[in-house]
Amino acid sequence: MPGARIGVVEPNPPPELDELRSLVDPDIRVFAITPASGRILDSCRVWEDIADVRAPAFTRMQVWESVGSGYVRFGSDGQGALGFVAENRVLGSAVYDRLRALATGASGLRLFEGTTLKSLSLPPHSPGAALGSPPQELARVETADGRVVRARLVVGADGGGSVTRSLAGVGSWAKDYEQHGVVASVRLAGDNQRTAWQRFLPAGPLALLPLWNDMSSIVWSVPPAEAARLKALPGPDLAAEINAAFAQQGSAQDAAAAASQGGAVDLFTKGAVKLSRAMQGAAHTVTRAEPMGTPPLVTEVVGGAASFPLRMAGANEYARSRLALVGDAAHTVHPLAGQGLNLGLGDADALARTLARGAEAGRDVGSLSLLREYDGERRAQVQGMQTALDVIKAVFAAGGHRPGVPSAVRTAGMSAIHALGPLKNEMAAFAMGSDSSAAAKVVGSVGAFLSPSLSTPFGSGR
Amino acid sequence: MLRAKRVAINAMASRAVALRAASTSTQNPDEISKFSKLARLWWDEDSAAFGALHRMNQVRVPIVVEAAIAAEAARGDVPTARSGRTIRPLARTSVLDVGSGGGILAEALARVGAIVTGLDASAENVAAASAHSVIDPDIAERVFYEKLLVEDLAAQLAGAVEGSVAEEPLSGAAARAPAGGFDVVVSSEVIEHVNSPAMFVAALAACLRPGGVLVMTTITRTALSYAGAIFAAEQLAGLVPPGTHDFAKFLRPDELSGLMVDAGLVPALPEPIAYNPITGRWSRGGGRVVMQYALSGTKPLQ
Ligand SMILES: Cc1cc2nc3c(=O)[nH]c(=O)nc-3n(C[C@H](O)[C@H](O)[C@H](O)COP(=O)(O)OP(=O)(O)OC[C@H]3O[C@@H](n4cnc5c(N)ncnc54)[C@H](O)[C@@H]3O)c2cc1C
Numbered sequence: 001m002p003g004a005r006i007g008v009v010e011p012n013p014p015p016e017l018d019e020l021r022s023l024v025d026p027d028i029r030v031f032a033i034t035p036a037s038g039r040i041l042d043s044c045r046v047w048e049d050i051a052d053v054r055a056p057a058f059t060r061m062q063v064w065e066s067v068g069s070g071y072v073r074f075g076s077d078g079q080g081a082l083g084f085v086a087e088n089r090v091l092g093s094a095v096y097d098r099l100r101a102l103a104t105g106a107s108g109l110r111l112f113e114g115t116t117l118k119s120l121s122l123p124p125h126s127p128g129a130a131l132g133s134p135p136q137e138l139a140r141v142e143t144a145d146g147r148v149v150r151a152r153l154v155v156g157a158d159g160g161g162s163v164t165r166s167l168a169g170v171g172s173w174a175k176d177y178e179q180h181g182v183v184a185s186v187r188l189a190g191d192n193q194r195t196a197w198q199r200f201l202p203a204g205p206l207a208l209l210p211l212w213n214d215m216s217s218i219v220w221s222v223p224p225a226e227a228a229r230l231k232a233l234p235g236p237d238l239a240a241e242i243n244a245a246f247a248q249q250g251s252a253q254d255a256a257a258a259a260s261q262g263g264a265v266d267l268f269t270k271g272a273v274k275l276s277r278a279m280q281g282a283a284h285t286v287t288r289a290e291p292m293g294t295p296p297l298v299t300e301v302v303g304g305a306a307s308f309p310l311r312m313a314g315a316n317e318y319a320r321s322r323l324a325l326v327g328d329a330a331h332t333v334h335p336l337a338g339q340g341l342n343l344g345l346g347d348a349d350a351l352a353r354t355l356a357r358g359a360e361a362g363r364d365v366g367s368l369s370l371l372r373e374y375d376g377e378r379r380a381q382v383q384g385m386q387t388a389l390d391v392i393k394a395v396f397a398a399g400g401h402r403p404g405v406p407s408a409v410r411t412a413g414m415s416a417i418h419a420l421g422p423l424k425n426e427m428a429a430f431a432m433g434s435d436s437s438a439a440a441k442v443v444g445s446v447g448a449f450l451s452p453s454l455s456t457p458f459g460s461g462r
Numbered sequence: 463m464l465r466a467k468r469v470a471i472n473a474m475a476s477r478a479v480a481l482r483a484a485s486t487s488t489q490n491p492d493e494i495s496k497f498s499k500l501a502r503l504w505w506d507e508d509s510a511a512f513g514a515l516h517r518m519n520q521v522r523v524p525i526v527v528e529a530a531i532a533a534e535a536a537r538g539d540v541p542t543a544r545s546g547r548t549i550r551p552l553a554r555t556s557v558l559d560v561g562s563g564g565g566i567l568a569e570a571l572a573r574v575g576a577i578v579t580g581l582d583a584s585a586e587n588v589a590a591a592s593a594h595s596v597i598d599p600d601i602a603e604r605v606f607y608e609k610l611l612v613e614d615l616a617a618q619l620a621g622a623v624e625g626s627v628a629e630e631p632l633s634g635a636a637a638r639a640p641a642g643g644f645d646v647v648v649s650s651e652v653i654e655h656v657n658s659p660a661m662f663v664a665a666l667a668a669c670l671r672p673g674g675v676l677v678m679t680t681i682t683r684t685a686l687s688y689a690g691a692i693f694a695a696e697q698l699a700g701l702v703p704p705g706t707h708d709f710a711k712f713l714r715p716d717e718l719s720g721l722m723v724d725a726g727l728v729p730a731l732p733e734p735i736a737y738n739p740i741t742g743r744w745s746r747g748g749g750r751v752v753m754q755y756a757l758s759g760t761k762p763l764q
Contacts, residue, residue, distance in 0.1 A: 003549035003550075136505060136594070136597055136598075137597055138597065138598065152598070321507070357520070358520070359549075360523075360524065361519050361520045361521070361523040361524055361570065361574075362519060362523040362569075362570030362571060362572075362573040362574040363516075363519050363520065363523075363570060363573075364569070364570075364573070364598065367507060367516065368507040368508065369507040369513055369516035369517050370516075372507075373517075373743070376741075
């Protein structure tokens with residue numbers, strides 16, 4: 001917003017992007033960035049810098065399961081990408097470089113570095129209490145080093161353990177998945193083929209995201225004890241486990257279960273064909289379904305492995321008078337769809353659009369009536385996504401097949417989830433399709449469930 | 463107080479005063495007390511009644527801004543003053559907000575740069591608006607409210623124009639009026655509550671400078687607005703408190719246009735304003751449910 005004065009509190013300013021250019025090994029923590037998120041970053045004029053250093057595009061995606069033979073694989077036709085893989089520290093430095101540049105210009109931006117939010121007072125919040133006139137007092141923000149700022153709006157973007165959220169007294173809910181995401185950088189036996197791979201294993205999904213040349217990054221969701229075991233393995237042993245997990249066939253028991261579901265694979269294939277047709281019809285990038293492939297072998301784990309506990313959580317409100325929550329401060333999701341950061345960027349974009357729209361009409365950017373528009377737009381979408389991811393997670397949960405859930409549903413579901421970003425509209429169109437074939441119905445029941453979050457999460461209509 | 467003194471020079475003011483003589487005033491005591499009870503709720507954005515008014519700024523502020531800029535352009539005082547005013551398009555524009563209530567519209571207009579004088583017939587409303595206006599330092603110095611009827615302000619201004627024998631120095635709203643009148647007069651969702659709409663519009667027009675623009679929004683009188691405003695809004699959605707609206711007082715766009723012509727203004731075409739009861743959002747130019755409209759009228763330069 002032109003004319004706005006903005007203060008940014010940042011406890012740990014990242015190094016300048018230039019300092020990262022010489023680093024050879026990738027950051028252990030990477031994000032799959034959807035094209036929509038790429039556009040948002042581009043609109044903030046940071047994407048060029050990221051792409052310039054290293055944010056390789058992937059042009060192919062394969063999602064498959066370890067029990068049954070369902071898979072989805074598709075590629076772009078060379079023009080455009082299905083998504084990008086960006087390292088956490090590169091993204092952080094690129095964004096922060098932009099803030100530094102803005103802070104030295106006449107932009108009204110001020111950085112409060114090396115300190116944290118210590119206290120926050122907001123106008124009284126009394127839902128349902130109609131009496132009295134809530135006086136929209138300006139928020140009062142105090143940093144740990146004793147600086148006091150009065151603000152029309154405080155944006156809490158301080159992550160899953162948001163201090164802003166708790167100081168504001170905004171309630172939240174959480175569900176622990178009792179899983180950890182094990183992450184590591186790996187070197188492959190050959191080129192990474194610019195392909196993102198994700199396989200649903202009985203214990204949880206294993207994803208291989210392509211970086212540059214023969215480098216890729218893994219995210220492997222497993223029970224905490226298993227995560228501890230994997231992290232403790234010597235590199236070559238971990239590499240062997242990853243290769244085994246990608247190669248492993250379902251057990252005889254699993255195969256029997258799959259067979260007993262009769263025709264699931266056939267249904268899946270019909271669904272996949274329809275999927276690819278739908279994608280061909282509408283997508284700008286995705287053009288064809290392809291035969292299933294095998295990921296390249298992992299030859300080396302570069303650096304160590306780390307792990308993060310996985311949980312789904314959400315703030316009960318994303319907005320209060322003079323407060324907005326964005327990113328993990330508002331919500332966290334299971335990483336199986338690689339959506340956490342993308343959702344946060346979607347929040348930031350939605351909030352920015354809401355504030356710009358309001359400012360144009362002379363509305364107080366911290367007013368509840370305006371911020372509710374952000375809350376209303378985002379919370380429904382994110383919660384829809386959270387529910388969908390939770391269901392998908394449950395469907396694929398340890399133990400493999402569940403009675404009454406055909407393999408095709410699970411596979412189509414996971415492909416839909418995984419394709420959320422680049423394919424959202426196409427997937428939604430597909431899911432809403434009126435084909436009365438069994439496959440369409442099966443897939444449609446998952447897709448329709450997903451579609452509220454499929455149809456609009458990121459800047460469609462931009 | 464010599465009534466005769468007020469009459470004359472400003473034709474519109476004299477008309478307002480004459481009308482006032484006939485019907486005492488445009489104010490309706492029942493209506494005023496209705497709103498006094500609500501004064502403390504003006505800024506409760508959680509309330510269905512006022513949340514809708516807060517959100518309505520999304521459409522009515524741009525309508526006022528556009529009308530003001532168009533009038534400015536027509537007067538020929540555009541370019542230098544206007545350039546670089548994207549954040550505060552109404553900078554240096556004087557606005558009279560008649561029926562300013564708790565200041566919901568007045569503050570928004572001040573935020574886009576206007577110097578706003580709000581008039582309201584209820585002392586409680588003026589108190590609520592004044593108390594709220596000091597919260598944000600950005601607008602505190604640009605808004606001022608007074609309990610005053612517009613026809614009285616028109617009369618004071620007429621007296622000032624007449625000049626030489628002023629009874630007393632101008633104060634309050636009259637003192638804030640630029641010589642010749644306000645650049646912009648707005649009255650949003652008010653005329654449906656007044657006793658004599660003709661006199662009211664005449665008084666609004668009288669407060670305008672030549673070349674200034676009057677912008678009004680109100681609820682129209684159609685089967686839909688009857689069902690919508692009276693039934694849906696009051697009974698179902700709780701959009702406005704029961705008793706807020708009296709259907710017989712609603713004016714259709716052509717009727718309001720006629721009143722503007724009678725008041726010596728040149729009316730523009732009415733613009734429909736739609737409300738979406740599901741999203742609670744307002745939009746311009748038609749949409750889900752159209753009950754409101756905006757109408758502006760320009761005062762000729764000569
Ligand atoms: C294993 C794993 C894999 C993932 N993979 C992906 C993926 O592929 N794609 C994807 O999109 N997402 C992914 N995510 C999710 C992603 O990491 C998060 O959604 C994202 O980092 C959230 O960003 P954020 O800015 O909201 O919060 P954070 O990244 O947590 O940043 C919070 C910031 O706030 C600062 N802060 C904290 N407290 C204070 C205070 N009191 N005052 C001031 N500042 C404070 C911190 O220093 C930090 O800089 C993954 C997550 C996990 C666990």
